[in-house]
Amino acid sequence: MSCKSISHPILSMLVFFIIVFIPDYHVIWADESSTLPTKQAEQLSKAVETLYRDVVAGNITKVREETVQIERLFTSSSFQGLTEVEGIHALAECIVEVKVATSQALLQPELWLQATAKLRLAADSLNNRTQPLWHQYYKVVREDLSTMQSQLNLNNKEGLKQAYDSLQTHYELIRPAIVIQKKPFEVNMMDSWISYAGGITTSTSSKSDAIQSMISQGEEQFNTLFGKKKDEPAFAPQIQFNTSQKGIWIGALFIVTILSYVGFRKYRGEERSMKTLPPPKL
Template sequence: MRHGRNWIFITLVVLVWTAGWDASSVSGYSEAAVGRADSGQAQSPEVRMQSPVTAEANALKLEQQAETLYGYVTEGNINKARETTDAISRLFVLSSFDGLTSVEGVNALSGAIIDMKAAVAGVSVQQERWETAAARLRLAANSLAHPRQPMWLQYYKLIREDLNDMEQSAAGSDLTGWKTAVSHIEERYDTIRPAIIIARKPEEVNRFDAWLSYAAGLVSGSRPPGREELMNAVSQGREAARVMFGKERDEPALSLPLAPREYGLAGWLGAGFILAALAYTAYRKYRGERSRWQLF
């Protein structure tokens, strides 16, 4: 009987010890789980504190690389130019420019990068093509990074000078000079067009596109344009350029005078009649004033 009680006592001790171990295990597991949860919660604010790269920062970095690329191209450093072009392409793919430009602007920037990649991918080095593509990309990246004062606005003075040359050619009916002036505008505009698309509304860009196409086509038809038609085209070009570059409306400027009109015999007779009528009126007034003074 006493031996049986000992076994009962030992059994109870074992059960109590086992229950204690299970409780400590559960407690330890719970504490570890809570600790891991707390650790995860402690890491999440750190993750949130790592703010993503902003669109403005992406644009500034892209501009910096485009500047570096332009320097390599002008120096003739082919290998560095190709490496930088690839880096720009990767940066563009991985970056977001939301809020900085329109869909058309992003497409224009992408097109400038593709043109640069095509230029550097050629077997032979065409320095002029490289420089033109690098300048186009540089201006586009600058327009994205500095929308308030982009570099492409400096082209306004050059295009105005080309428009003045067009006016000179129109005044002298010099179609060869007209073609040369239009060609200069086309070259300059081709360089800055991606940058303009990034910064301006589509309708402003389309307006200048349409005018430039019209001006170039005026002298390519079978019928030579008249002087007044050319002068009107210059006036339209000035207005389209002013709007696109965001300039205030200029004060009315004197344009080149048109050729004097031929009035013919009827015109001269009419002018003589008017002069005679004015002279007679002046004479009557003079006689009347003289008579009035003679009464005293």
């Protein structure tokens, strides 16, 4: 059996092991169609960022032109694999909202800026999966919840309602971006809590215990939404040998073993071929 016939199944097994047992390893296929949605999302995000700057500058003429361009980018793109149907629908609603707000920009400039900010967060969420802009609102949301808690402690129902209104406004601003990245059931759970919190803070018959429980639930919900842990330490241990890292170490040892074996067989094959060469003619 030649070295060539041995190395092929071994290398195939090596590739299979890498794909199955090493979680952080990804195979990138040279398929242009798979990268097209990502490129389209990047183009859309850049166009919306330019739009946002022109809205801040108050340039209505440019904004109208750029809104048309953004709408064309959206309708000509698929974004397949980047989000679900709900995410596409949320993004479309943001574009429509900006169009409407632009037509009323002189009368309601604050709503114009708010609609554009919502679109910017949504477009960035589609383009940026690891560190999206909407994650920066975690501190803002936590401050709203903290204010709700302090107003509850003071038995200030009006202050509690104002703090909730601030929280709801911030949530509505980042909601399309959340819909784009999160599963529908996660969004539904958050929506349900927002609705429940609105009802209990508005009602004059709500008891303090019920409001306290609602705020605690909200803290847990938002921690989960932003990928936080309720009581996670500020500094993680220097060495955390978890299951994923164990898999990587085992995979590395497996790879070294396989490559060493393949190299050894190749060496033995070359050694045999050298021995069978005829002697040089003198």
